[in-house]
Amino acid sequence: MTQKGYEKLQDELKKLTSEDRPNIISAIAEARGHGDLSENAEYQYAKEQQSLIEGRISDLESTISRAEIIDVKNMIGEDIKFGATVEIEDDESGKKQTYQIVGEYESDIENKKISITSPLARALIGKSKTDNVEVNSPKGIKSYTIVSVKYT
Secondary structure, rough: EEEHHHHEEEEEHHHHHHHHHHHHHHHHHHHHHHHHHHHHHHHHHHHHHHHHHHHHHHHHHHHHHHHEEEEEHHOOOOOOOOOOOEEEEEOOOOOEEEEEEEOOHHHHHHHHHHEOHHHHHHHHHHOOOOEEEEEEEEOEEEEEEEEEEOOO
C-alpha cells in the first residue's frame, strides 16, 4: 500500500481504539442500567456496535502488521505499476479520466483511487502511454487509450 493509505489505516485504528471503543463501552454500561437485558433494544444495539468495532479493529491490526509500504515518489518508468496515476481516454466517448492504482484497502472511487485487483487496474498493469486496453465492465467491453502515466 502507499504511505498515505497506511497512515489512513493507522488513523482509523487510533480513532476506533481511543474514541469509539470507550464510547461503546459507556453505552453498554448505560444500557445495562435500564433493566432487563433480554428486552433492552439499546443494549442489543450497543453490543452489535461493539462487535462491529472489535471486528474492524482486529482487521486493521492484521492489515497494518502485514502491510508493505511502497513509496510511489521513488518509482520511475513508462510502464504502469502499482501506485501509478494513469490518465485514460474512453475510445467511444472521448471522455478522459485519471485514476491512481492503489491497494485494496485504499481504493476510493470518489477520490479516483482504484484497487489493483479491479478489472480496470488489472488491464492497465504493464501497459504504457498510447497503449490501448480493453476492460470487461458490467456494461460490456470498454476500450481505453492510455494518455499519460505518472508516479507522484
